[in-house]
Amino acid sequence: xxxxAAYANSRTPAGHVPDPLxxxxxxxxxxxxxxxxDPVMEAFGLNVYYGDFHAVHDVNLSFGRHEITALIGxxxxxxxxxxxxxxxxxxxxxxxxxEGEVTYHGQNMYARNxxxxxxxxxxxxxxxxxxxFPKSIYDNIAYGPKVTGMKVENMDDLVxxxxxxxxxxxxxxxxxxxxxxxxxxxxxxxxxxxxxIATKPDVIxxxxxxxxxxxxxxARVEDLMHELRSDYTIIIVxxxxxxxxxxxxxxxxxxxxxxxxxxxxxxxxxxxxRTSQMFSAPRDKRTEDYISGRFx
Amino acid sequence: MSNNASSVVxxxxxxxxxxxxxxxxxxxxxSAIRVVLTSSAFVSVAVTVGIIAALIRPVLDFFGxxxxxxxxxxxxxxxxxxxxxxxxxxxVIALLVSVPLGLGAAMYLSEYASRRARKFLKPTVELLxxxxxxxxxxxxxxxxxxxxxxxLLGVQVNFTNALSAGLVLGVMVIPTIASLSExxxxxxxxxLRQGSLAMGANRMQTTLRVVFPAAxxxxxxxxxxxxxxxxxxxxxxxxAAGAQKNLSVDPREGMQTMTGFIAQTAGGENPVGSTSYNxxxxxxxxxxxxxxxxxxxxxxxxxxxxxxx
Numbered sequence: 001x002x003x004x005a006a007y008a009n010s011r012t013p014a015g016h017v018p019d020p021l022x023x024x025x026x027x028x029x030x031x032x033x034x035x036x037x038d039p040v041m042e043a044f045g046l047n048v049y050y051g052d053f054h055a056v057h058d059v060n061l062s063f064g065r066h067e068i069t070a071l072i073g074x075x076x077x078x079x080x081x082x083x084x085x086x087x088x089x090x091x092x093x094x095x096x097x098x099e100g101e102v103t104y105h106g107q108n109m110y111a112r113n114x115x116x117x118x119x120x121x122x123x124x125x126x127x128x129x130x131x132x133f134p135k136s137i138y139d140n141i142a143y144g145p146k147v148t149g150m151k152v153e154n155m156d157d158l159v160x161x162x163x164x165x166x167x168x169x170x171x172x173x174x175x176x177x178x179x180x181x182x183x184x185x186x187x188x189x190x191x192x193x194x195x196x197i198a199t200k201p202d203v204i205x206x207x208x209x210x211x212x213x214x215x216x217x218x219a220r221v222e223d224l225m226h227e228l229r230s231d232y233t234i235i236i237v238x239x240x241x242x243x244x245x246x247x248x249x250x251x252x253x254x255x256x257x258x259x260x261x262x263x264x265x266x267x268x269x270x271x272x273x274r275t276s277q278m279f280s281a282p283r284d285k286r287t288e289d290y291i292s293g294r295f296x
Numbered sequence: 297m298s299n300n301a302s303s304v305v306x307x308x309x310x311x312x313x314x315x316x317x318x319x320x321x322x323x324x325x326x327s328a329i330r331v332v333l334t335s336s337a338f339v340s341v342a343v344t345v346g347i348i349a350a351l352i353r354p355v356l357d358f359f360g361x362x363x364x365x366x367x368x369x370x371x372x373x374x375x376x377x378x379x380x381x382x383x384x385x386x387x388v389i390a391l392l393v394s395v396p397l398g399l400g401a402a403m404y405l406s407e408y409a410s411r412r413a414r415k416f417l418k419p420t421v422e423l424l425x426x427x428x429x430x431x432x433x434x435x436x437x438x439x440x441x442x443x444x445x446x447x448l449l450g451v452q453v454n455f456t457n458a459l460s461a462g463l464v465l466g467v468m469v470i471p472t473i474a475s476l477s478e479x480x481x482x483x484x485x486x487x488l489r490q491g492s493l494a495m496g497a498n499r500m501q502t503t504l505r506v507v508f509p510a511a512x513x514x515x516x517x518x519x520x521x522x523x524x525x526x527x528x529x530x531x532x533x534x535x536a537a538g539a540q541k542n543l544s545v546d547p548r549e550g551m552q553t554m555t556g557f558i559a560q561t562a563g564g565e566n567p568v569g570s571t572s573y574n575x576x577x578x579x580x581x582x583x584x585x586x587x588x589x590x591x592x593x594x595x596x597x598x599x600x601x602x603x604x605x
């Protein structure tokens with residue numbers, strides 16, 4: 001299946017030219033090609049069911065290396081569900097069923113012989129609410145490398161590197177042995193990012209990582225995401241369109257469609273494009289309505 | 297200035313609209329409930345104080361006639377150390393059985409079992425706690441000792457022995473430890489498990505390194521409660537552990553425990569007020585102090601090692 005399949009359900013009537021809604025984004029200056037030339041991950045015909053409930057319908061996406069992809073859309077549109085499919089966290093939900101393919105470096109991670117634990121060591125995840133372990137700051141970072149059996153020459157260096165990578169080192173270097181619960185919410189979230197990069201993943205999934213943070217802490221995490229982009233591929237779910245516009249290179253807009261008989265809302269991908277393109281000239285009327293604040 | 301309740305005089309002296317009634321109201325039902333709830337909380341305190349008060353008098357009488365040395369001695373009519381050793385032996389055996397099995401059951405129920413399995417298994421485990429201890433005692437005496445120990449395992453045990461009593465006591469304590477530990481494990485926020493699994497940890501690592509330490513204070517409380525139950529349990533040891541003081545380290549022999557001794561002494565052969573009758577209060581007091589010490593020490597240990605989430 002070609003990567004361009006992602007556009008299949010996002011074409012809109014021609015000649016529809018909405019007003020530019022936000023300032024041009026730095027994706028323009030980075031000269032991004034239309035589609036990720038070297039996708040790290042791709043989803044083909046992804047359908048997710050929770051029992052009888054069809055949560056996500058036929059999503060095709062590709063995620064470029066060293067790019068930040070934002071998944072946006074109103075509540076219940078399935079964006080978090082899609083994100084959890086990308087490192088098989090949906091396996092943990094009873095009754096969840098995934099159809100279609102998610103490939104990681106061309107390998108279908110839903111194939112029968114794939115170990116979900118191995119998948120998660122390559123594709124890390126940061127959650128909506130900071131969830132540090134009730135251990136010391138140091139042990140929070142050291143946990144991942146220990147359980148995944150990483151060969152670590154000097155754990156102290158690794159901990160320092162991870163905390164520096166998450167722009168947290170200067171704030172915590174004198175209290176590494178203290179509980180992570182003594183940190184502020186924003187620091188805890190950066191600790192969770194540090195904990196994730198300590199295992200040296202390839203892709204980092206972020207599920208609304210700033211929704212529990214204040215604007216200053218949010219700005220710090222967003223800056224951090226830009227720094228991390230040179231080493232990692234980042235996929236972020238966000239409720240906040242300004243955040244998507246600020247941080248992401250590409251944006252996928254999802255919406256929910258209610259089933260006529262049952263009223264169940266199924267999420268589907270409306271449009272996937274470069275962020276600069278989507279926020280200045282969305283192709284689909286629904287995208288335009290959403291990003292201009294007319295609904296959602 | 298007007299004191300008229302139906303209007304308000306603002307800071308500027310202007311009369312405003314009718315005032316909102318914020319006057320203090322008496323709520324008799326609220327105060328009554330408060331009294332009832334407070335007194336229920338104090339009943340348990342009062343009972344504890346009452347027990348200690350009831351023990352003190354006979355204990356003082358006892359030590360008036362029997363010197364301390366004769367009580368804390370290994371031999372003699374009033375020697376208590378063989379009883380302490382018997383209690384210790386039986387309790388240790390019981391914990392060796394109940395802690396691994398109880399924690400194993402708790403981890404399975406909380407972390408591994410499907411929702412359907414848990415719905416069926418947890419009440420079953422708790423049902424075990426509802427079996428009267430005299431039934432466990434007979435089970436130890438008439439099944440575990442002759443059939444399991446002597447016939448199946450070929451252990452040379454006496455008719456009454458500490459091993460059988462300890463094993464069955466351990467089985468009796470399993471539901472206490474399993475059920476309370478399961479509550480503690482289940483109370484650990486799901487987000488911690490997800491965080492661990494998302495880093496590539498497997499389920500066992502997540503359970504042992506994240507969930508278990510986070511639930512440690514609850515688990516320790518469960519074990520302490522189980523231990524207190526084992527120390528205080530009477531019927532099983534009275535039936536299956538024997539009625540002879542025996543200072544021995546061989547669990548295959550019969551040995552009387554402190555509770556077993558109290559049950560036997562209170563049996564009615566000793567006239568009220570006699571020294572041998574008062575012995576049981578002294579032993580009871582010692583039992584009370586030991587249980588209290590176990591509780592205090594474990595609370596202190598848990599404070600030191602727990603991880604607060």
